[in-house]
Amino acid sequence: MNKGLNVHSEIGALKKVCVHRPGMDLVNMKAEDFDRVWIHDAFYLDYAQKEHDQFTDLLRGAGAEVVYMEELLAETFDKVEGTRAEFMTKFMGESGISNAALRQAVVEKLDSIKDNKEFVLTAMGGLYVRDLEIPHVGGSLASLDGDELKGDDMVLFPMPASYFSRDPLAVVGKGATMNRMYWNQRNREVIFYETVLRNHPDYAGSPIWYDHNSEWHIEGGDILNINAKTLAIGISERTQTAAIDELAKNMFWGSDEAEIENIYAIKIPHGYAYMHLDTVCTQVDRDKFTVYPGIYQTLRAYRLTRGDSEGEVHIEELEGTLQHILELATGMDHITMIECGGGDPIEASREQWNDGSNTLAVAPGKVCVYERNVVTNDALYKAGVELLVAPSEELSRGRGGPRCMTMPFWREEI
Template sequence: MDINVSSEIGHLQGVIVHTPGREVSLVNPELKDELLFDDIIFEEDARGEHLDMLDIFKAAMPSGGQVIEIVDLLLEVFEQDDARAYFVEQFVKEFPEANLHVIEQEMTKLNNQDFVNFIVQGYLKNSKGFTLNPSPNLLFTRDLAAVVGGNILISKAAKKARRRESLMMETLVNFHPLFKSVKENAIRIAGQQSIEGGDVLVVSNKLVLIGMSQRTSFSGLIKATEGLLDNGVETVLAVDIPKQRSSMHLDTIFTFADHNECIAFPPAIMEQEDNVVALFKDGDSIKTETRQSLLLALEECTDKDFNFIKCGGEDRTNQFREQWTDGANVFALAPGIIVGYERNTNTFNSLVEHGYDLMNQFEFVEEYSKKELDPNSGKKIAISFQGHELCRGRGGARCMTLPISRKPLTV
């Protein structure tokens, strides 16, 4: 597979996901805040909802498209002794308080399934009850990395609860053959800096948005920007957003739906001024210029008029309620073909008013499992899917996907 993502909306060809498993059932209510969950999730229903979402992806993807489970990649990569040794060494260093050195040799000898179960679920068989916290946030594969053009930016999680996932992704990029083409030019974030994939939106090969959020530090943003500008990106728009749980990443309040249409949470995007800084190369240095708004910055950089569709519609209360349940966090399968949680009815009504046909998950799968989706038809479809358990984890369709391959846009 050619790893390349040159837009947020190009026809999806390859995506990495994680269907929730036992790790979400191991979230103790007393530890949920530490594990970055607002509520506990019923595994069986969440798993069914996630699999239904993947059926939508498979119906929309072209022939040869791949939905890849990250656990399958981990099982494959740990067949390599050097990959296992690398992960274990870094694991012990990254979490000194866990005393992992006690079981370091045991980890190197586990069979692959038991080892992957341990790093995802936190439970190690036959080791006198040695346990770690589970990794329930692996569900949100978006935050592990961002493919920008033919490059990959490896995230560095802001919270310790997710740093195990960052190490998983680093190991995959270093050792799995899927990432061979991007391994050498991977953009890495070091030290105490942080950046997460939910803050990185690819407008084109030349233009990228990065949110300066609760999870992406200023230094992490600058380091990522330096790497991107050294690898073909011409402009990074840094978007300063509220540093709070409800808008932890830029994509929780803003996502792309079509060539010039986006879903936006009005208070944090449409009503803000002077919160965008353009960063670009000026000789060997990086120059910065403030922009009046995200809308004007996008229009200036792309020479296109943009339409921001309001998450939650016109009513203020609905805007806040539906942003809370990821109404602004839609995922584009192709230009104008987007997926989001069914419960955000006012957002879907706004999309209908802007020319989108509304289909539920079953209608879409029924129709497009029998015929090829034409991404250039000009037809716009907003697909709703049930996610009553999934949304308890505070992440929508974009949060649960890491696209690694999209077809280039033709217009």
């Protein structure tokens, strides 16, 4: 079993990958609360879990060890004294519960759960008034606020987007970024992974390239490992330029363990079809990328390298097409761009809605895709890419694809 982290590409043979199997966190909310908890549809949980199990079976069949975040965190609590209490402090700090009585009731409920895995799943699954013992104490308006609460009022929001393991962190080389999420509701997700990477015996000591407490938001879906020395990062609605500046400074002037020498920052439009860089562009082979054609219209790109003076980052604006920029980044003479929807604008728009461009490579030229994106999948097949096809009737409702649902912990070198 590989210990630690090792990811120097998007396409090296996948040997260990971290996921979260959706549970009550995916369904424990009313439809009118979808926007509050940041999810987009009512899921059929049994089918979503079956699809997720089939997806992870595909990864195992391709030679990957699949580890589950919820199990790693429970193991951390089991093995390292004091980590659960430290986690609780950080978790409640991100909970958004301002009422002191409700906050205390949530703490008492979670503290009463002795089994660590059950504790993790309950923290992710959310709590309602009916799940809590809320004291009714006089003396102030704030303390009486709970008297007007209904049993189905949400107190601790569930975390339905947490099956997208890609966003809270990004493994780069031997370390990882701990991201500041665009939606505050998702910031609790980061604490789960951070607790594991800082404390679990298999990962403790891994360098942290970006601090979750930073002012600037950045998400893992925007970070692509081109090779051991090169990253591509999307400038998107979810990832700010100031965050890329900070990460670049950390990489170029921080730990000696950092290997990155070049960062290609690629600006993409804001909008649902362009959520992250990996929703519009993913690498499927040494010389092949999927791409959503809509990205062509507003492309701007920059190359960041280490400057001459301590802490300085040199920035160069790049001219040319996305294909040319990817050729620069990869060092390949020619990159083949495989267009979502086979280049047809109607099919591209439809299949991009269900993440036709969001593929997960398990080896060079071998990728996992959603079954429903038949036109894009056919284009990939005709380009010589081997496909592992995952069912996606339920999982795709969350608006994220195979890459979104995974965080590689170990890839072989290429």
